[in-house]
Amino acid sequence: MENKSVKRVVVVGGGFAGINLVKTLSKDERFIVTLVDINNYHFFPPLLYQVATAFIEPSNISYPFRRLFQKKKNQRFFMGTLTSVNPAAKTIETDNGTLGYDYLVLCVGTEPNYFGLENVRRAALPMKTINDSLSMRNHLLMTMEKAVRATSKDERDRLLNIVIAGGGPTGVEIAGMLAELGRNVAVKEYPEIESFQAHIHLVDSGGELLGPMSTTAQKEALRVLTRLGVHVRLNVAVKDYVDHEVVLADGGRIPTDMLIWTSGVIGREIPGLPKESIGRGRRVLVDQFSEVNAVPDVFALGDIAMQTADVKYPNGHPQLAQVAIQGGQALAKNLIRRESGREQKPFRYHDKGSMAIISKFKAVADLPKFSFKGFFAWVIWLFIHIIPLIGFRNKVKLAFSWLASFITNDPTLRLIIGVRTTKENKEGL
Secondary structure, eight states: OOOTTSEEEEEEOOSHHHHHHHHHHTTOTTEEEEEEESSSEEEOGGGHHHHHTTSSOGGGGEEEHHHHTTTOTTEEEEEOOEEEEETTTTEEEETTEEEEOSEEEEOOOEEEOOTTOHHHHHHOBOOSSHHHHHHHHHHHHHHHHHHHTOSSHHHHHHHHOEEEEOOSHHHHHHHHHHHHHIIIIIHHHOTTOOOGGGGEEEEOSSSSSSTTSOHHHHHHHHHHHHHHTOEEEOSOOEEEEETTEEEETTSOEEEOSOEEEOSOEEEOOOTTSOGGGBOGGGOEEEOTTSBBTTOTTEEEOGGGEEEOOSTTOTTOOOSOHHHHHHHHHHHHHHHHHHHTTOOOOOOOOOOOOEEEEEETTEEEEEOSSOEEEEHHHHHHHHHHHHTTSSSHHHHHHHHHHHHHHHHHSOOOOOOOOSOOOHHHHHTTO
């Protein structure tokens, strides 16, 4: 017979929020936790750009869920994609079947926001998943191979030009890594290509890079990228992508076969939730305990959640990894308190600061009371991005990969692997 005292917790999404909630509940056998995810692995999004630029392997930042759950009797994994929520019946529908729950936690995250630009949506390269980063790596390496065979300067420039839309941390980090790739690798391996980094264009509609960060960080990012040869264009937005040209709001055009989109996100749709539970940016409105407004026993965490009850963040928490990590841990503790008949505690986000790497030995850091930059910030960035990785082996592998790559300036991961089109096969790529 089913044990009615055991609560079924279904967690949709194995990102920072979901995985921290599951880990915190793992020692309480009053809960049976089922994690639902489209992938069978957890991955570390802040380092996707290093996979996309062939600096580290995807296995360095990924870890299988079932391996994580091996010794946890109250944890299960269900591979599938959420298709709808039925709060009345307390079930969810996935592309692989139906699951019932006592508590449902939605950690489905966000997707790229193309602001209605259909041509951009169809052709731009996003960077939200491991597949996205591998696709970008293949695309980058293939266009470089095509560029060395180009028969005209215009064709070569179009193939080499890379436009990055969005000057936030992700856009800055990609631009810096690509510039390092050009300075340290392309110059040796592609003698037919001159000044690869001069073909990198970073475009942002705002007046500064790293908009949410300090003035110190913003100025340092602009200074370092400009010195690396990156063309930084501020106060101008991408308006279209037509005939292999990025069209800018000021009328400018940049011929390119590679538009990288890091210009904004929007919450993923969750069919079945009432309209009054959805707020700005398609984020799910939640109360101080992360429970969805007007939907009992359903919670939302991380980038998808919009909580306005935190007095320090009346417009909602920033969509950062630390918010998701702290939110997952806090909700797990509240579920334990609820089952124990104790009073729950409101979730309050504690800002631990933010960081961005710009290039080799160059990073910026904003801590709650001060900001700093340079080599020391770069070293701190390395350690901070190793600590949250799941699995001791992953931490060691990544540390050695970074050490070898930074010493030699020559990582060996530039492999074009994956499905190729018929045209590309005929070309002999």
